[in-house]
Amino acid sequence: MSAVAPRWDIPSAEALQALVADPLPLGLRAGPARRSFLRDLYFDTPAGDLRRRDVACRVCFAADDRRTLVLEGLRPGPPEAAEVAELDAAAIFAGKSGPARRLRALIDPARLVPSVELETERRLRLVRRALVPWPELELVLDVVTVRSSEAAPVFRELTLRPRPWGTIGVARLGAALAERHGLHPLATDRRARADELLAALETEALARAVQGQREVAIVAVADGRMAFRRKGGGLQLLVVEGGGEEACRRALRQLLGTAEGQVRLLGTVPATERRPVLEVWVARRLRRDLTTASRPLQWFTPRDIVGRVGSPVLREPKTLAALAVAARSPLVPEWSGSLVGGAVGESAAAVEPFPEADEADRISRVTLSELRVPVLPAAALDAERGAPEQFLNAQLSWLEFNARVLALAEDPRTPFRARLRFLAIFSTNLDQFFMVEVASLKHAVAAGLTPRSADGLTPQEELDAIAIRLRPLVERQYRCFQLLRAGELAGAGVSIRRFGELDAAAQGFLRRWFGDQVLPLLTPKALTRAPGHPFPFIADRRLSLALVLRDTPTSPRHFVHLELPTSLPRFVPLPQDEGVVPLEEVIGGNLEALLPGRQVVEVHPFRITRSGDIHLDETGAANFAQAMEEEIRRRPFGPVVRVEVERAMPQAMRDLLQREFRFEESEQHSTLSAADFYEADGIVDLGALAELAPPRPTSDYRPVSPANPFPPGVPVCDALDRKDVLVHHPYDSFSTSFERWLDECADDPDVLAIKLTLYRPGGPSRILEALHRAAGAGKDVSVLVELKARFDEEHNIAWARSLEQLGIHVVTGLVNLKTHAKIALVVRRRGGRIRRYAHVGTGNYNPDTARVYSDLGLFTAEEDLGADLNALFNELTGSSRPPQAEFRRLLVAPTNMLRRFLDLIEREAEHARAGRGGRIRVKLNGLADGPVIAALYRASQAGASVELVVRGICMLRPGVPGLSERIRVTSILGRFLEHARIYHFENGGAAEYYIGSADWRPRNLRRRIEVAVPVRDAAARARLDRILTTELTDPTAWELAADGSYTRRTARPGDGASAQEQFLEATPASY
Structure with missing residues (x-):
């Protein structure tokens, strides 16, 4: 065998496949290819010291996972290699093998990091002559994936390796294969070829990193607080050019006037097109006089600032990237102890004494009130501009929502089983957040896209801010679990x-x-x-x-x-x-x-x-x-x-x-x-905690006894001939209202047609049975089943097919629009005339969620509303385009809803300007639409009162002087998931109320079929008014501050129960 087997480049996957499967030239024979996998992991210093000495260090992984340490280039001849038993690289380099000892003599192994990985998928064909039974040559076909940093290029090679007894001409066979398949001979070794590919793929930023351009960010910590520099209205960490401890000391001298202190490298942030590699260092044991630095410093605990991350106060990109490293480092335990939105016990992080703390506070510390109400530039107070400073970040707002879920688990007033459920809900919420929102941001980063969010952050900046905010929340979750495990769980006789x-x-x-x-x-x-x-x-x-x-x-x-x-x-x-x-x-x-x-x-x-x-x-x-x-x-x-x-x-x-x-x-x-x-x-994954709690009556909320909104013995349609009926689930029974109505209509010979939409219908229910009976009785039954309900797609497809098999006309949604409206229509002949009966709701037609979601529904026989719904269903079942009808009473997205809501908000602003008060009260799941938020800002600036109950995401920034000081945002979470939407516009005393399925978010107003219905019945309007008043004054609710943080109201003696508890205690007629 020759010392170096000849190699050729294979130009394409097609050529490789031909070499694997085609007959060989020169009359040679080869059996089927044998497939295997190999892996070589190369190590070097970040500066490439081994490479400069023409030395290669690699760990080879063989067929049975045996590892071999190989050093090449130390001396002429074959490389020095030895099988090793250790698991990780540090242990291998510290081992007793010959290559490990030679390596330690050459360089400090602690400086070595993985530099490139070659993963090889190999196909081996054994070549023989036509009349010779034994193979004389190995035809090796390799697909090599080069893994390093962001890149993963692939190349393909052919190697011809003669066996010791073989006489087949390697050069002749290689020439024949090269001519047939377009192969090119290779002169460089495999590692050099990998380096060439990587060099060709490096971006300018990566090239700067390879050349050694780096920056250093300093996280200076004393007395559990971190040092920031004030720049305008924002806070930043100090970042300087350079790398290593020398640059770190230089930065400390610039920051504190002295280089003294204990410094440790926390980690590095990869280079981007906008900046080189960023080293993040922590500095402790700082000198006593912290007031001699060239610029005054602000000292904050992580708890002070974590809720402001991503806000105008704390959003500088390098600072966010560095804090994201600090947030996950065990060398900064203060960060994991920063309990956002409330605490369970005290932080266990030990802190060192902060010298001259009171004096430093007096000289340089920014008050928390300044952070809670950001000082916006004058241009950002113009509501017409839509400046980034006007908006809260949607992703961070969602994390605040999940923090409130966690707070319910931490609250000792919450029943024990419910506390476990809320801990599990926190976990499942995070699962979906990562699957959708984080995944979308990471996809944008991977694709090199840099669209800015409404509040001005790039995808990477949002990911950094999420990481900083989230890690303390996860710490809180596990701290709460450990306390429950040692306390109430053990007290209930459940020991893990x-x-x-x-x-x-x-x-x-x-x-x-x-x-x-x-x-x-x-x-x-x-x-x-x-x-x-x-x-x-x-x-x-x-x-x-x-x-x-x-x-x-x-x-x-x-x-x-x-x-x-x-x-x-x-x-x-x-x-x-x-x-x-x-x-x-x-x-x-x-x-x-x-x-x-x-x-x-x-x-x-x-x-x-x-x-x-x-x-x-x-x-x-x-x-x-x-x-x-x-x-x-x-x-x-x-x-x-x-x-x-x-x-x-x-x-x-x-x-x-x-x-x-x-x-x-x-x-x-x-x-x-x-x-x-x-x-x-x-325990990894707390999503199954609800399994733990024993089913004791005292360990959970008391059972609900919902009211019957319709009198027994009177058909629902007959009751609607007299008046509209507003239902509020779960306080009103879904079973004896909506399900009863469909049951009656399915069996009523006077009913001619039933039409409804299904978004998340749940499991088999009386609804499916009623539709089946109605179709079997010859009624016209049409159902729109929306297949695009996220994570319920399979379930909804099964529903659609089940309905089709029952002979029901099924529509599965419109192109590029999601049908989110909750509407049902019954057409009935009574006394020789056609009557329409309708239901417009805020929640899904799902009996399971109707027991745990708080939702509203309006039953009505009003002619104009029935005609509008009839026209809408005709468009949904007869066309794939957005609805084009002229609706008299209904607000329908994307047709007329956004425009009408903007007009209603502007009308309240006009009332305020004219001295007629102006008042808007709205209850939503989410508020994130830019034009709507701008309209609310204008109404506030005009003097109108804006009171919002927003359960989840809210991008509006309330309480900013000159912009939104008349806007108040409340959030309610509790036993039931608040899911209803109510829209109230005072209109100078001629108030208008609507309920519907739409939040004020771009997807609802522009990319979904949504319906809101005006409520005119006096009793129903009074009930909506009491719901809004009760929720806005709920003593257990949370209030949103201008910086995006939430504070829970502290219930005082005489404040009464929560809104949900008040609704449970009341009869429908009393609220």
Whole structure:
């Protein structure tokens, strides 16, 4: 065999496939290709010191996951190599092998970092002569993926390796193959070729980073507070050019007037097109005199500033990037102790004494009141301009909403079982937030897109701000869980046990249960790419175990993945009420039965979240339901956007997961990094906590006894002939109102047609049965089932098909519009004339959610409203375009709703200018539409009173002098999910009320079919007025401040109960 086997470049995937499958030239024979996987991980210093010495250091991963440390270029001849047993690079370099000792003599291994990874998919064909039975030559076909930083280029190579006894002419065969397939000979080695590819793909920013251009950001900490510099109306960390400790000391001298202090590198932020690599350093043990710096400093606790991150006060891009690193670093424990929106106990972070604190406060500290009410530039007070400073960030506003959910779990006044549910809801809310919102931002970053949000942040800046805000919330969640676990959960007799602490009898019980119920469902999968073992696909939001195994006590370690079966309970009860054991503990304690003869070194739970939104070209879909099903099948394979790990998971395992998830095959490029790992202080994934609570009456809210809004014995339609009826669920029964109405109409021979929309209908219900009976009775039944209800797409497709099978006319939505309206229409012949009966609601026609969502519905037989709904249904079932009808009474999006709401707001502004007061009261789930917010600002500036009840996202910034000081925003969360929408405009004493399905967000007003209905019945209007008044004065509600933070009202003696409790106590006629 020659010292260097000849190699050729394969120009395309097609040429590779031909080399794999086609007959060989020169009459030679070759069997089928054998497939395998190889991996080489190269190490060097960030400055490339080994490369400059023509030395290469790499760790090779072989077929059975055995690792080999290789040093090349130290001396003439073959490289120096030795098999190693250690798991991670640091341990390998510190080992006793010959290459490790030579490496340590050459350079400090602590300076080495992974520089490039070559992952090889190999196909091997054995070549022989026609009449010779043994192979004489190996034809090696490699597809090499180069992994480094953001890039992952691919190249293909052919290598001809003669066997010692072979006589086949390598040069002749190579020339024939080159001529046939367009191959080109290669002179450079594989590593050099990888470097050339990477150099060609580097952006200008990456090139600057390679050349050593860096910046340093300083997080100076004293007495639990961080130093910021004031620039205009904002706060910034100090950032200087340079890198390393020398630049850090220079920055300290500039910041504090002295370079003294203890400094540690927290981490680095990758380069972008706008800046080089950013090093983030923490400085502690600062000198006493902090007032001699060249510029005054502001000193804040993370708790002071975390709620202002992303606001005009704290949004400078490099500061956000540096704080995102600090927020996840164990070297800055003060950050994880910053409890946003309320505290559960005190922060456990130890802080060092802050010298001359009072004097520093007196000299330089900005008051919190300044931060809570941002001072906007004069131009931003012009409501017509729509300046970024006028808006709160939508993503951060959503995090504030979820923080309020968490506050309900922390509140000792909340019943115990409900506290566990709220902790679980917090987790499931975050899952969807990452699947949709974070995934969308990461996709924009990966694509190089930099659109700015309404408040002026780029996608990367939003991701940084989210990370800074979110980590303290996750800490709060786990702190709350630990307190409940040690307190009320234990007091209720539910003890969460670890397998290792159980006695022999309990362990024996679990071993038997494991063998019977669990073992048949488990499939261990290797977590390391090796021949025959591709990296396994790991499912979205499934709890998994990462195992570290050894075949023998001295053999190399192996990573193995084990997915927990979803068909089993998360918490396994022990006999005699001795507690529960998490399923992952049961499996971890019985691995010897699953992997006999293996040594289990470590077991670590983890869980991933993948991008989950669906992007469908509706205009090009021939069959929309089939196209939607195809997109749903792709959803589980989206890129990973979050990894949850237990705190004890070693860094080597985290690095492996990050590397493999980042570069797994996907239609979307991944930007996964260390910033996307979230540590769990205990059980990973708290979404199943509701399983834990014992069903004791005293541990939950008392049962609801909803009222019957219609008198018994009188058909609903007959009651509507007399007057409209407003229902308020769950205080009014959904079963004895809407479901009863459909039941009666299905069996009423005078009913001719039933039409309704379904958005999230839930499981089988009386609604489906009633529609079935109506169709069977020959009535005209038409149903619009919206397939694009996020995460309910499959369920809605099943509903649509079930209805079609029952002979019902089904429409599955309009092109590029989501039908979110909650409307139903019944056409009835009575006494020789046609009458229309309608229902317009704020919530889904779903009996399950009607018990836990607070929603409104108007039953009416008013002719104009019935005619409007008839016209709307005709458009929904007869056309694929947006509704074009002229509606007399209804507000319909995207047809006339936005324009009408803007007119109604402007009318209140005119009333205020004319001295007639002007008053707007609105209850919504979300407020994020720019033109609507601008109109509300103008109304406030005109003197109108604007009172808003907004449950979730709110981008309006209230209480800003000169812009929105007459706007007040309240948020209510509690036992029931507030889902109703009410719109009230005082109109100089001739008030108008509407209810409907639309929030004031761009998607509702522009990209959805929404309906709002005017409420004219006096009793119904009075009830809406009482609902708004009660909620706006709820003593347990939250109030939104100008900086985007929320403060919960403190109930005082005599303030009364929460709004929801008042509604439960009252009869419908009394409110």
